[in-house]
Each structure stands twice: as C-alpha cells, then as structure tokens.
Amino acid sequence: MDYIFSNKISSLQPSAIREILKATSVPGIIPLAAGNPAPDAFPVEEVGKIAREILENRPIDALQYGVSEGYQPLRDTIISWMKTHENIGRDFDNVIIMSGATQVMDLLTKVLCNEGDTVICEEPSFIGSLNTFRSYGCKLVGVPVEADGMDVNALEEALKSNPNTRFIYTIPNFQNPSGATMSLEKRKKVYALAKEYGVVILEDNPYGDLRVAGEGLPTIKSMDDEGIVVYAGSFSKILAPGLRVAYCIAHQQILAKMTVGKQASDVHTPCLNQMIVYEWFKQYDVEAHIKKIQKIYKKKLELMCDCIDRELGDFVEYVRPEGGLFIWCRLPDDVNMLEFVQKAIDKKVAVVPGNAFLVDDSKSTQYIRLNFSTPSDDGIINGIKALGEVAKEYRQS
C-alpha cells in the first residue's frame, strides 16, 4: 500500500541530532555532538533509595493511573520552589507536570497554532523544538541571536511582518546552540514587544541552573504581570533526563487547554517518576545539589574551552559561555563546514553541523556545536585534539 501522510508530517525529517546520536553509538566515537547531562551529575544513590521506598511503601500510588495535571504534591513543590528560586508565579498562574519539556513545546503549539500560523524563534535555535513547531505545520521565522540574546529590532520587524504570529520561542539562558544569554534589557524588551503585539512568549529554561560564571538574571516569566509568558522547566539537566519529568507554569486558561491536550496525548506522566522527583525535593537539599553539579559543569566547560584555545585557537572563533552545555564555534570562511564535520567523524569525533539549528537547514553556516557534558574529560581532551588535527589539514593544504 502507498501510504499517504499528513501535510504537516510529510515535510518533517528525523532530527539530525538524533540521527547523529545514533551514529555516535558506534563504539569508539567521541560524543561531542550529544547534549546528555554528565552521568556523574546524577544523584544515583538518592534516586535508588527513593524508588525503593516508594515501591515498598506506596506501590499502588506509583503503579496506578494518575491525573493529567500531575501528582499534586509535586505540583505544590514546584509552585513554591519556583517562587523562591526564580520569583515565578502570579495568582493567575498554575503548573502542570509534563513528560519532558519537549511536551511543553508540543502541547503549546497544538493549543495555540493552526497550520500556517507563525512561530518566531531565535536563529540558530534548538532543533528539537523547531521540529516540534514544524510538526504542526507552523511557519518558522528566525530572529538572529547576538552575544546578548535575540536581536530585538529584528524581533519587532518579524512581529510587524507576521500578524499571524502566535508565540515567540526563546531560550534566554545559555541558549542552545549559541550559548548566548539574553541581557536583562533585552528580556524586558522582548516582554514589552510580546505585550504590544498580543503574542505569547514560550520561555524554555532547561539550562538556567547550569550557570558556572557571572550573575544570574531574572527569567522573563518573573516579569509576567499579564499572563503572556509560558514557562517550560525541566528536571532533565538538574536530576536526570531518563525520568522524563518536566513542568509548565502558565496562566491557568492556557494550562486548561494544554491539560486537555495532554489527556489526548499521553494521559499523564508516569506516577513513579513524578513521585521520585517529589521525594527528591522533600528528602534532599536540591539547591546544594545544583551547586555541586555547577562545579562539575564548570570544570568540563573550562577544560573544553582551554583545549579549544590550545588546539584550535587560531582556527575557530567562539564566545565562552557562562553556563549551559554547548560551545558554538565558527570555522574560518574558507572551510566547508559539512566537510569539516565529516573529517571529524573520520577521526572518530562527532560534532553537530550548525545548519541543523537554522530555520531553513538547507542554508549554509560556518558554525559547529560542541558539547562538553557528555564526553569524559579524556574525551574532551582527545576530541578537541582530533579536531585540531583536522584543522591542521586545512592549514597545511
């Protein structure tokens, strides 16, 4: 049978990153392409102890159906944590538990966008989210990311030119892939523009707690007096991604629709997983854990940057990020980026070609994305050394 697929899905390709990730499961490849948290940042013993207690003392609660909004004690915990931790939450806001933050992108797009509606995003931006928006037939309009976050003049132009814009997607902290952090001034401006043009902001903040240098900045959601910011938070980077537990804080009218969407999508996030996160907050000092993993990431970030400076210092350009998981490197103009990536794979190092993060990924770019959280320290050292050897090939020829 010749299958006929929907318009919205027909054009969508498998995520280039995930395809590359599959290639990197070949033994011996150094994984600078992934975005996995460092395994030594997982509170392994704590999760093991908690899971044991839950399945011994309250197995039926963990194994039975739950409600779509999520496990109430976890919802209460997040509400109060986000209030103290990020000053997020007004009377009109509420929280629902999501099966990973990608589900926030998925359900918000589903409830706000008809096919052909516009989503304005930073460019470059996280390929996973871009594909989610594409999967609903949305038109993507990219706004360039500068060293201090999205170009707000270009944002205003985009809002003017696209009256069917339904939301602005931004990762203000340690943006994926650029590593850029949006300045306070720009955060205020993005909020003001969204308000002026009557569109929602989708603020995706998976890396906010992975700051290793500089001062923290207020989230856009913390400025949200009007109920126009939808905040996507995740436990993937501070606890463990394999649990697939995240959350969405937004105006309750938006959450009511997203909850209906969640009922129709996966009914609810697994109870055991939600209870593990709740007990982790209850039994342990989460702020201390965050400080601990910041040290891990600081060490790895600095190691990779030092290696780049040593091995590739006269070859690539990059801005040292203040946190997150990624370093966004610009190759020299005379280097074919895709060829460079292939040469790296030949030397058993996986990196992500930068065009994967473009609104139109058939365009070319000189950038590659490097990740320092997945590889071991030796992997970082040897991986960057191998890239340095690739660079030498270009300079010798």
Place this chain on the structure above:
Amino acid sequence: MDYIFSNKISSLQPSAIREILKATSVPGIIPLAAGNPAPDAFPVEEVGKIAREILENRPIDALQYGVSEGYQPLRDTIISWMKTHENIGRDFDNVIIMSGATQVMDLLTKVLCNEGDTVICEEPSFIGSLNTFRSYGCKLVGVPVEADGMDVNALEEALKSNPNTRFIYTIPNFQNPSGATMSLEKRKKVYALAKEYGVVILEDNPYGDLRVAGEGLPTIKSMDDEGIVVYAGSFSKILAPGLRVAYCIAHQQILAKMTVGKQASDVHTPCLNQMIVYEWFKQYDVEAHIKKIQKIYKKKLELMCDCIDRELGDFVEYVRPEGGLFIWCRLPDDVNMLEFVQKAIDKKVAVVPGNAFLVDDSKSTQYIRLNFSTPSDDGIINGIKALGEVAKEYRQS
C-alpha cells in the same frame, strides 16, 4: 490578554470520564466509573525488586537520555512475544515503544490526518481515543457496535460516503464501553474492506489478555499481509498503567513517521520504565501472571454480573462480556439516563453516562458504563445495591 486557541483544540472538552474520575476522588464514592486495573493484579514485589536491581546495577542507563524508538532489548522482547502470543509481525513490520497506548492514537492521527479528514470508529467507543482524534480536527464517523462487533454493512457505507477516510479505529476484544468482541468473520470482513478502500486499520487491543470466558480469536493484525494494520498494545492492563509503557507494531514506513512524531512529542519513553518492563519479561513468567490476573478479573466480573442480575435484573439489559473491564447496561426507555447517573452519584456511586462514548455526545442514549476492576468486592456489592435502590425509586414512582 484574550487568548486565541487553535481551531482543533477550541472545540475539545476535557474528557468527561476524567472529570468524573476527579469527582470520584471525593472520599466515600464507590468508583464504578473508572477503568483502573485492580490493584491486586499489580506484580508489586516483582516491580520493586526489578527497579532496585536496575538502579543499583545500571543506574546511568535508566537515568540518561534514550532513543525515540525505545529500549532495544524491550523492542526485541515484544517482537518475539507478539509472534508467539498473537502471531503478529511480518518482515515489513517493526515495533516502537510508546508512552501509553494513547500515544499510538495520538501519533498515528498526527502522521495520517489533515484537519477535516475522516476517522471511522465504532460507536460507542472509548472517549479517550475519540478525543485524541478530535484534537487533530478529524471528522468522526461512527459505525454501530453489535453483539459480535461493528456493523460491517454500515462500515462499508461509511467508507463509500467518506472518501477522505484515513483509518478505521477498532477495539476488537471486549470493546470499551460495550464489552463486545468482534467475531472472526467480521474481523476478516473489516480487513477486506480496509484493503479494498485503501485505508489503514488502527487495532487497539488493551484488554485482549483479560479474557475470562470463551475462546480467544486472532487479532486483525495477525491477518495483515499488506501492512495496513497498526496495532496498539499496552502493558497498562497486564502490568501497571502508572508506568506508561505501551507499544505500536506496524509497517516500518508508518513507524518511521511516527518515530519522527515521537521525537517532536516527548523525545522518548522513560528509560527506567522501559527497563522495568523488559526485566519483568526476562525474569518472570508473564503468561503465568496473565493467567493469574484473569482469575482476579473473572471473579470480579462474575460478582458484578451476579449483583446486577439480583439487584437490577428486571431493570437493565446487558450482554455478559467474555472479558475486559466494563459492563454496558441499558436502562429502561422511560428512565432519563443522565438523571439516573445523578441519582447514583447522590447515593455515592459513580458510573459513566453512555453519551460520553458517542461521536456526538450531545445525543442521548439509554446506556451507562459500569467498571468492575476498580472497586473492591464490597464496592461492587454495595455499589450495585445502591443502583438497585435508585431503580426502585423509578419503579415505585
């Protein structure tokens, strides 16, 4: 701000069942409205032991990101189990792991249907799936369910009248809510019609292993020489729903698109949960466990039917199902069904009004759905006794 929601979501109401479920969380309500598996059917000790072992021996595998298609050892296990258990699987088929079977409905609709396309379903049918189809703006066309499954003449009429039909949705075993099981002859006819009209069949089989009487029948998927049947299987009823692990077996061309959809939806099903299911198959005798829970459900089904015969025998009509979780009762013509349901709630018994399962739920019906797996045995006895008292009010007046 006045939020503008998408057309597909605007018309969708929260699932009536889930709203009723929330009402039933009031202490003291007897839950005949739910569809929860019986808690004593959960292999609590086994899951506890397995989870402990996984988090002790392989914590990083359980807590790190996984691939969208699912944990490979579990996929292999399902392929070989489905081959022996249901004779399902051709060379062109493959399996992907889903976050509950609702995700199969969700992703298949997303990859096959544009807004306005038709989905043909049994009527009545599972409200959760109907809402999933509605959430993509599909037009639902209902085909009446008879005692031996869907009316195949009406199905052919529906296929003729709706050339934009993308798939036929059916629950052949112990259908929710009717309890009906489709005859072998009708299974063959449904398959032949789908083939003739070039549409896909979505075969949803959550209850197939909950047979307590009669002989098992082949799944429609087992007849699938053409790759037109998409099979939704679930561990919610034989293991535990709170883990949210299910699977989809279909032609690999369809699965490739659904995998792209899954990447954009929740990236992957939690690794810990998938590993628990895999180890459960590896370490325990799943067939023996299924036999054990069949005994539990047989006892509860027979208890409820006996209670109905005693307390409501001259009031309701129903066909005793050969398995599943539900009994579909017809009230007398002179009784207002919604009023009856309200009177039941007043007596602290929750049942589901039958119109919830209609394509157009504003239509009236004389049916209510009763569930025997959620309540305790005392709950069944007292719940049906209370419904008998409601019935007496009608007969005395």
